[in-house]
Amino acid sequence: MSGARIDWQGVVLPEAVAIVQSYDTGVTLRQLFYRLVSMELIPNKTTTYKTLSRVTAQARRRGKFPALLDRTRGVSQPRSFESPEAARESLRETYRRDRTKGQPWQIFLGVEKHGLMAQLHAWFDVFGFPMFALGGYASETLAHDVHMSVFHDPRPSVLIYAGDFDPSGQDIPRDFQERAGADRISLG
Secondary structure, eight states: TOOOOOOIIIHHHHHHHHHHHHHHSSHHHHHHHHHHHHTTTOOSSSHHHHHHHHHHHHHHTOOOSOOOOSOOOOOOOOOOOOSSHHHHHHHHHOOOOTTTTOOSSEEEEEEHHHGGGGHHHHHHGGOOOOOOOOOOOOOOOHHHHHHHHHHTTTSSEEEEEOSSSSSSHHHHHHHHHHHTTTTTTEEE
16 A cells, blocks of 8 residues: 555545445444555555545545445434324324333443444444543543433343444543443443
8 A cells, every 4th residue: 555546536435435335334434434444455645535425425426435424414403293192193103211221231332433333323222321432532521421311220230332443442442431430330
């Protein structure tokens, strides 16, 4: 990869399409970028990330690239219904009880990167576990919110965390455990 010219149209874009289509969930641009970096098709550089963004956006406008998830932007609009009956039907479709109630443990699922939340939801929503992305070292707000949840629940708590193995990735769960309630949260 060092010094070699990147073949965006002939190599990178077809491989990027295959990667996105291999998921049964959505994929973020960042996830796609790191997959391509790990395959040594592109270097891990900010300029390459920006080029990947531009190239995939152009291909998408031409109908040659699948949609990517964008968790940082979106349209916000209050939910509305055609009638009270339509609202009741919507509630029937989304109603569910807390599946963790009565369980012996309070389980939290955490990931380092927000881009992995689609996978967590696809795999674990059925169980009703609280899930979050720490986004690197967690914000004080997130640590406080989890601390309050742990504080108000008498069950022992466990955080199951997935992150990478660089030095900060290995330290993030320790830091979060310490700030969110080390005496009440075990790492799984």
